[in-house]
Amino acid sequence: MGPAALQVPSPAADRQRVVISVDAMGGDRGPAVVVAGVAAVVAANPDVHILLHGDKSVLAPLLDKKPELSAFVTLRHAERVVTMEDKPSHVMRHGMGTSMWSCIDGVRSGEASAAVSCGNTGALMAVSMLRLRRLHGVARPAIACLWPSRNPGGFNVMLDVGADVKADPEDLLQYATMGASYARNGLGLARPRVGLLNVGTEEHKGRAELKVAHDLIASATGPGGFDFVGFVEGGDIPSDRVDVIVTDGFTGNVALKTGEGTAKLVGEFLKQAFNATFLSRIAALLALNSLKRLQARIDPRRVNGGVFLGLNGTVVKSHGSADATGVEAAIHLATRLARAGFIERLAARVASAQGAGQDTPGQGEGAGAQP
Secondary structure, eight states: OOOOOOOOOOHHHHTSOEEEEEESSOSTTOHHHHHHHHHHHHHHOTTEEEEEEEOHHHHHHHHHTOGGGTTTEEEEEOOBOOOTTSOHHHHHHHOTTBHHHHHHHHHHTTSOSEEEEOSOHHHHHHHHHHHHOBOTTOSSOEEEEEEEOSSTTSEEEEEOSSSOSOOOHHHHHHHHHHHHHHHHHHSOOSSOEEEEEOSOSSTTOSOHHHHHHHHHHHTTHHHHTOEEEEEEOGGGTTSSSOSEEEOOHHHHHHHHHHHHHHHHHHHHHHHHHHTSSHHHHHHHHHTHHHHHHHHHHHOGGGGOOEEEESBSSEEEEOOTTOOHHHHHHHHHHHHHHHHHTHHHHHHHHHHOGGGTTTTOTTSSOOOOSOO
């Protein structure tokens, strides 16, 4: 998944200091990668300040190696770590004192505008729901991701991609509303097109609850500020037929992981093909610039960061195996969302049909992935 060509903040917005709360301990690659990603962010934007949460004995030596970060990073000691094996229920009961808990509390206290973590997805959602609470009227929060597409902006929004394995028709309606709001602010789309993922586009196909959700979403296009294209299939996820794809978290997560795996497989096949013979190596050199553009477009690191929608605070879930580039992309995403005032706009949209128009393009700074 490649770099998002989304709205660029105005100079006035760039002068606004934004504080982002970052969990340094939760990723597969360790805190050194997180610190490297933080360094890249503040080098590109000195108006971002980072609250970095984790074990001081581990993080302090890493920060000492980058003295240029001293003015941009505040270290918050948290000696315990939420592992990938920890159950969300256990973390909810015993997570206080972990870097993840401390990170979310940075948003809860109002010190930071958004939180970023590479840690355990289920635990992060559980802690976020416990500490930040759901927006009024939201039954099930969702995780939204950007998906490379044929649309002019280059991306579609898909949700849910893993917050909850099931979703009732009313939940899918809320996902449509929240996804449209994200697309409106993040992709600059005045009236996003929403589709409901199904096994076919015909109205008689699919489970009974999907048919109910279809009618609910179709009746909400006015106050929701979006157009409904009806059922869409898996092949429509990267298409230009739709801007927002709505589904349950089980289906969305399988689709997301399949897409990431396919992109990696295509990259490996291309490498094997161009290394097969002497002539193919020459062909690779001649096509080098085109190959680099393709690599950038399908590189999942540069659109790293699923956004938790439906909470009283902005939380960005970075991929657990993210490298420094991926961490940088996730923090950039959190920064843009914070500058857009996205949570306030989303709350207005969810709370009432009177919120329509509160998050139209031009009123906020776009929110997206890597600039």
